[in-house]
Amino acid sequence: MATQVAEIISDDIADIGDYRSNSLWRMTLRRLFRQRSAIVGMTILGILVLVAVFAPVIAPYDPTQVLIGVEDVKRREAPCIHMLGCPTDKPQHIMGVDGNVRDVFSRIVYGARISLRVGFITVGFAIVVGTILGAVAGYVGGWVDNIIMRLMDVLLAFPFLLLAIALAFVLEDIIGRGLTTAMLAIAIVSIPAYARVVRATVLSVREMDYVEASRALGASHFQILFGRILPNALPPLIVQATLGIATAIIETASLSFLGVGAQEPTPEWGYMLGSERNQLFSAPHLVFYPGIAIMITVLAFNLLGDGLRDAMDPRLVHSGVKQE
Amino acid sequence: MIQYTVRRLLLAIPVIFAILLFTFALARMIPGDPCKSILGEKATEEVCEKFTRDHGLDKPIPIQFAIYMGNMLRGNFGDSIRFSRPVALILVERLPMTVELGLSAMIIAVLIGIPAGILSAVRRNSAVDVVTMIGANIGVSMPVFFLGLLLIYTFAVLLKDTPFALPPSGRVSAGMSPTPFYEVYGWPVEKGTLRFNIFTFISNLYLFNSVITGDWELFWDAVRHLILPSVALSTIPMSIIARMTRSSMLEVLSQDFIRTARAKGVPERLVIFKHAFRNALLPVVTITGLQLGAVLGGAVITETIFSLSGVGRSLFEAITARDFPIIQGFVVVVAIIYVFFNLVVDLSYAILDPRIRLD
Numbered sequence: 001m002a003t004q005v006a007e008i009i010s011d012d013i014a015d016i017g018d019y020r021s022n023s024l025w026r027m028t029l030r031r032l033f034r035q036r037s038a039i040v041g042m043t044i045l046g047i048l049v050l051v052a053v054f055a056p057v058i059a060p061y062d063p064t065q066v067l068i069g070v071e072d073v074k075r076r077e078a079p080c081i082h083m084l085g086c087p088t089d090k091p092q093h094i095m096g097v098d099g100n101v102r103d104v105f106s107r108i109v110y111g112a113r114i115s116l117r118v119g120f121i122t123v124g125f126a127i128v129v130g131t132i133l134g135a136v137a138g139y140v141g142g143w144v145d146n147i148i149m150r151l152m153d154v155l156l157a158f159p160f161l162l163l164a165i166a167l168a169f170v171l172e173d174i175i176g177r178g179l180t181t182a183m184l185a186i187a188i189v190s191i192p193a194y195a196r197v198v199r200a201t202v203l204s205v206r207e208m209d210y211v212e213a214s215r216a217l218g219a220s221h222f223q224i225l226f227g228r229i230l231p232n233a234l235p236p237l238i239v240q241a242t243l244g245i246a247t248a249i250i251e252t253a254s255l256s257f258l259g260v261g262a263q264e265p266t267p268e269w270g271y272m273l274g275s276e277r278n279q280l281f282s283a284p285h286l287v288f289y290p291g292i293a294i295m296i297t298v299l300a301f302n303l304l305g306d307g308l309r310d311a312m313d314p315r316l317v318h319s320g321v322k323q324e
Numbered sequence: 325m326i327q328y329t330v331r332r333l334l335l336a337i338p339v340i341f342a343i344l345l346f347t348f349a350l351a352r353m354i355p356g357d358p359c360k361s362i363l364g365e366k367a368t369e370e371v372c373e374k375f376t377r378d379h380g381l382d383k384p385i386p387i388q389f390a391i392y393m394g395n396m397l398r399g400n401f402g403d404s405i406r407f408s409r410p411v412a413l414i415l416v417e418r419l420p421m422t423v424e425l426g427l428s429a430m431i432i433a434v435l436i437g438i439p440a441g442i443l444s445a446v447r448r449n450s451a452v453d454v455v456t457m458i459g460a461n462i463g464v465s466m467p468v469f470f471l472g473l474l475l476i477y478t479f480a481v482l483l484k485d486t487p488f489a490l491p492p493s494g495r496v497s498a499g500m501s502p503t504p505f506y507e508v509y510g511w512p513v514e515k516g517t518l519r520f521n522i523f524t525f526i527s528n529l530y531l532f533n534s535v536i537t538g539d540w541e542l543f544w545d546a547v548r549h550l551i552l553p554s555v556a557l558s559t560i561p562m563s564i565i566a567r568m569t570r571s572s573m574l575e576v577l578s579q580d581f582i583r584t585a586r587a588k589g590v591p592e593r594l595v596i597f598k599h600a601f602r603n604a605l606l607p608v609v610t611i612t613g614l615q616l617g618a619v620l621g622g623a624v625i626t627e628t629i630f631s632l633s634g635v636g637r638s639l640f641e642a643i644t645a646r647d648f649p650i651i652q653g654f655v656v657v658v659a660i661i662y663v664f665f666n667l668v669v670d671l672s673y674a675i676l677d678p679r680i681r682l683d
Contacts, residue, residue: 037461154342157659161621162639166350166655169643250467254625257469258640273470277629280473281481291470299465306461 028235031311038307044300052112059106060092064265067101075101076276076283096285099276100265104286107267108293114268115297118183118252119245125187126248127241130194131230137195138202139225149199152192161251164189168260179252179268182261186251190244197240201233235312242305246298253294269294325674332670336663343659344393347652401653406645411653414638416521419657420528421495422634425626426619428550429557434612437562441569441608445577446596456566463563468622472556472629479552490552493631495530496545502530508537553630557622561615568611572604605676613669620658 253270262268
């Protein structure tokens with residue numbers, strides 16, 4: 001008898017254990033790992049992070065080192081890979097040499113640091129500001145909501161990149177030209193997307209009973225908004241942020257390509273491509289490698305973002321519509 | 325429907341007002357003396373005083389804004405600083421290029437994106453589906469500038485001297501220039517009039533102009549020049565449209581009325597196009613409309629790479645050179661076009677889905 005009871009209890013405990021492991025986040029994670037695209041995205045991303053972290057170990061040269069007088073290489077020399085039959089008495093540059101006689105491979109490797117930083121910082125800034133604006137707009141409502149959201153509408157009334165270019169020029173007069181300026185411009189232009197996501201969640205949850213209950217228990221507005229309401233906005237925010245990082249990287253690279261972003265000698269991929277684009281006919285490697293690097297990085301975030309969206313949207317999973 | 329259209333048009337007024345306010349503020353936010361930045365650093369005290377008076381810059385800000393708004397609404401965008409020509413004239417010369425580029429990019433995107441999405445959904449998890457979705461994922465991740473340069477490299481370098489070679493830059497080949505239709509037909513126009521501006525706009529739509537004047541050689545040449553830039557610009561919208569079509573179709577295809585249709589023996593072709601696609605169209609139209617902004621933004625880069633002087637490139641150069649009259653005029657026009665297209669998308673819902681009642 002006693003052993004039976006003990007068994008039942010231990011079964012119950014095991015159930016509780018199961019229940020715990022079935023929490024929303026774990027389920028999401030499990031679903032995420034079942035998706036091919038998300039796994040491919042995470043793998044690429046993992047490699048990129050490793051490349052960024054171990055850049056000094058991987059890169060054979062300093063990314064800004066001019067090799068004139070150091071080695072026997074010419075400007076914009078094509079890639080020389082010893083394994084592929086390049087004479088071994090020549091220095092090896094697996095992605096060639098750029099217009100300032102620097103090793104392109106080293107610049108690409110260090111560029112991973114810049115691009116990842118651009119993605120995370122830009123989106124981080126946009127999320128913080130967007131969340132605060134959206135949360136206040138949705139929670140306070142009334143004219144505050146109206147003013148904030150109309151301001152967002154005006155930002156959305158302009159094509160993304162054009163607005164970012166204009167902002168970059170305004171900011172340039174204040175904080176100077178450079179990558180930071182471009183990042184700030186892209187971040188500001190991205191704010192409305194996050195503000196809208198957060199506001200929508202706040203509006204849908206604001207009147208729910210549990211919120212009412214914590215208000216009755218004497219929770220402050222701050223506690224209710226940040227402790228009770230905003231956690232609901234996390235899943236859509238995470239998806240939006242992952243896809244947003246992809247956009248931020250591609251658009252910051254576009255600004256740098258146009259010459260409004262990163263400046264010499266920063267090994268930023270968009271800038272590397274832009275500054276050598278007229279050499280397309282004579283030295284195509286200077287265009288290909290940075291381009292491919294941007295594409296792969298952006299692809300990784302897009303794949304992961306798609307995977308996250310599918311994993312976090314229970315509607316899609318249960319209806320069996322989309323589970324690949 | 326009419327009521328709703330009118331109401332939406334009225335609602336667009338505050339948005340346009342805000343856009344005007346925004347461009348006005350943007351120009352005022354740029355540090356420095358407007359006189360010095362427009363007339364140059366060497367402008368003397370007297371010249372600057374006259375300039376300030378002429379442009380009403382000595383008046384209170386609200387009155388300045390009223391003057392500015394009045395000018396903008398009358399299409400009086402002022403003169404470009406760099407070119408010393410009316411901004412409106414520059415606009416009617418350059419907007420057509422971007423219109424042609426943007427339209428052909430959107431047409432390519434829709435014509436390939438939607439069928440690819442449908443095929444992908446119908447043959448779900450087949451090789452076609454996998455290939456399409458991999459392509460779409462790469463498509464959205466491909467920077468326009470990289471794709472444009474890849475296309476140039478492929479079609480102007482690798483395939484040079486083959487029948488597939490395509491020109492890498494410009495709107496028409498050197499030595500070719502279109503004759504405006506009003507000259508061909510001998511319609512008199514006076515420079516500086518509204519009629520002249522409209523005619524200039526139309527005649528700068530090279531494809532349209534060469535069709536109505538029957539200049540087929542030029543038409544073909546212009547088409548060849550348009551292919552690479554429009555393909556580069558179309559990739560991102562195409563991928564997004566294909567993905568949206570696929571997921572929207574999948575959702576509709578799993579619904580009961582589709583099973584009913586199949587059960588009562590409706591041919592599969594009809595099930596897909598009449599029953600499913602019609603219902604899956606709404607999100608596709610929304611996303612297509614939203615791509616317009618991406619196309620306008622992408623036009624800056626595409627026009628830069630393919631050496632085309634359209635609105636995007638001109639706007640970028642004007643921003644670089646602080647040519648405020650061009651910036652303000654172009655930005656206002658671009659924003660109004662954008663707002664207008666969003667309105668068209670909203671109105672199209674009612675036509676596509678009779679269940680949506682707009683009033």
